[in-house]
Amino acid sequence: MAAISSLRVVRPQIDLTSATSSSPYAGSVGEKAFFRIHSRKQLLGAAAADAVEKACPAAANGIARAAVSSSRIAKGAPKSCAKSNKPELLVTRDEGLELYEDMVLGRSFEDMCAQMYYRGKMFGFVHLYNGQEAVSTGFIKLLKKGDYVTSTYRDHVHALSKGVPARQVMAELFGKTTGCCRGQGGSMHMFSAEHGLLGGFAFIGEGIPVAVGAAFSSKYKREVLKEEGDMPVSIAFFGDGTANNGQFFECLNMAQLWKLPVIFVVENNLWAIGMSHFRSTSDPEIWKKGPAFGMASAHVDGMDVLKVREVAREAVERARRGDGPTLIECETYRFRGHSLADPDELREPAEKAHYAARDPIVALKKYLLENEIATEAELKTIEKKIDEVVEDAVEFADASPLPERSQLLENVFADPKGFGIGPDGRYRCEDPGFTAGTAQV
Structure with missing residues (x-):
């Protein structure tokens, strides 16, 4: 325990000169534009889209800005090309600090996970999110508590962004009863009904139908049961490999057919x-792939949280007001191997260095400082706070108890009279002879 408590979060020195606004995808599809709306008339409405085309072709093509707000365009499109000595800030002070804190939490938490994994505190596969923080933060921090998120096996940071306490996430990784799934989910299966996190899924694409089902529930409650209030929105996060799977296309079709309040977010980390x-x-x-189903679709630089946030806001607003789903491709990059068991020898060192120079946290920090939204001292205070949160999470997880053997078959069978329950009403695994021969495992 002493060795654990003495750990400190290892934070690399940040060189603000390494952040750049130029395209990080030279030679790839992203070189064409950071943000592209295929179905602009679906996103903005025909009148607004035509106004953008006439007033500012560059903005209409998605080159001038990362995203386009329908309300701003509809009310004053000609002003979007006007020159100004002072750039318009993309976030308020409170928003900027919230984004920075969430991204630093995700990075620091994952760095600590690597330390704990190699020290034998975690078992199985652990997939880290380093480098992709702009996507999770950019989308999830716009959601309300009642909105839903489905994730992948790379789900720790999604859970943190959605509000699951760091203690619960770390304890789940340690396989402890204080984890968000009482130690039964582990790294790849984070879940919290309280926070609207509908699960991390080990097999690619599994979370997409769940998100669509949650979105259907939201619309059914609104239109059939006549429930009032904001319609909950669902976001399905998944990787580029999933976009070739059948359930992806099936769910795009169903979501568009029924105009469900769901957003499909492709975290394209290129591998x-x-x-x-x-x-x-x-x-x-x-x-x-979205326009094949008549779906509004967009492409955004997934290494820039402010650009992600702009397109995410439009998609969330569309979904909440009942205008249907959106497919958004976020081109990003993972800084570590596929999992902590991956030696990461297939990617070229030059490629990894290229994307490391575009660290999304570095870019946000540079923006906040250059625009005088925050001071260096304020950001260091946030970093210190996060270090303490992560260290506390480790100590809490390490001190928490392991699950009892009687928990073995809980949440396995839906029928309480199924295989997991004996004739006496007790769990079969409570019988010492039930798992005879497996105690050494």
């Missing part, structure tokens, strides 16, 4: 385990 996205997909521009 499906060890397979390059460009070698496995006939058309690597995933966002183009």
